[in-house]
Amino acid sequence: MTQPIRPHRNFYGRLKGKTLKKSQKAYLDEDLAALSPGPVGWDENPERQPLDLNTLFGGRRVWLEIGFGGGEHLVHQAQANPEIGIIGAEPYINGVAMLLGKIRRAGVSNLAVHPGDARDLMDVLPDGAIDRAFLLYPDPWPKARHHRRRFVTPEHLDPLHRVLAPGAILRVATDIPDYVRQTLEQVPKAGFAWLAERREDWRAPWEDWLSTRYEQKALREGRVPHYLTFRRL
Numbered sequence: 001m002t003q004p005i006r007p008h009r010n011f012y013g014r015l016k017g018k019t020l021k022k023s024q025k026a027y028l029d030e031d032l033a034a035l036s037p038g039p040v041g042w043d044e045n046p047e048r049q050p051l052d053l054n055t056l057f058g059g060r061r062v063w064l065e066i067g068f069g070g071g072e073h074l075v076h077q078a079q080a081n082p083e084i085g086i087i088g089a090e091p092y093i094n095g096v097a098m099l100l101g102k103i104r105r106a107g108v109s110n111l112a113v114h115p116g117d118a119r120d121l122m123d124v125l126p127d128g129a130i131d132r133a134f135l136l137y138p139d140p141w142p143k144a145r146h147h148r149r150r151f152v153t154p155e156h157l158d159p160l161h162r163v164l165a166p167g168a169i170l171r172v173a174t175d176i177p178d179y180v181r182q183t184l185e186q187v188p189k190a191g192f193a194w195l196a197e198r199r200e201d202w203r204a205p206w207e208d209w210l211s212t213r214y215e216q217k218a219l220r221e222g223r224v225p226h227y228l229t230f231r232r233l
Contacts, residue, residue: 004048027100037112050126057085063132066118071099076210078108089118122159132169137214140176152183157190164232172228175218180226192230202226
């Protein structure tokens with residue numbers, strides 16, 4: 001069997017911000033390894049063997065949050081849906097540390113955390129394994145020459161389509177009008193149907209929504225959130 005060739009992937013976002021607090025360093029040292037979804041990295045899984053999600057979550061249905069920021073929405077969903085297993089992917093280590101603190105305080109046990117690029121995670125997720133995915137306030141990359149770095153491009157959407165089950169839901173939240181434009185152009189091309197039928201379907205938040213700190217900042221600055229819902233065909 002031929003071993004997969006590691007792709008060259010540029011990563012443009014931040015990996016680390018302000019100096020971590022002592023407590024946050026402790027969370028990373030003490031909690032992160034136990035929350036791993038399994039061997040994701042190329043060094044530990046060069047053959048790109050699929051993750052065993054049945055063992056990881058005890059047969060639960062599985063959701064995925066891509067770029068969970070500070071983790072408040074991820075923990076909220078885990079608390080509200082104990083019958084679901086949820087994987088969060090986030091390369092920004094400060095955000096990962098914030099999430100680990102929230103997990104400790106909430107006491108949830110149905111979460112797994114990949115502290116890295118979502119593309120590496122999607123490499124090893126089984127086909128059709130995910131029943132719902134969240135892309136909430138992704139990096140907008142506002143300059144036109146950087147739009148190819150956005151998540152809503154074939155490089156990300158094609159593997160996302162593969163790992164989502166037929167009929168699975170993809171939620172996208174953003175306050176950037178041009179990100180809305182690109183999302184509505186690219187996501188349907190990748191095999192998704194936009195479910196909006198009226199204005200309220202993209203202007204009103206989902207019933208189980210928890211407003212994130214990124215959204216609160218957008219609202220303070222006068223930007224309008226959009227809530228886009230798609231179904232994987």
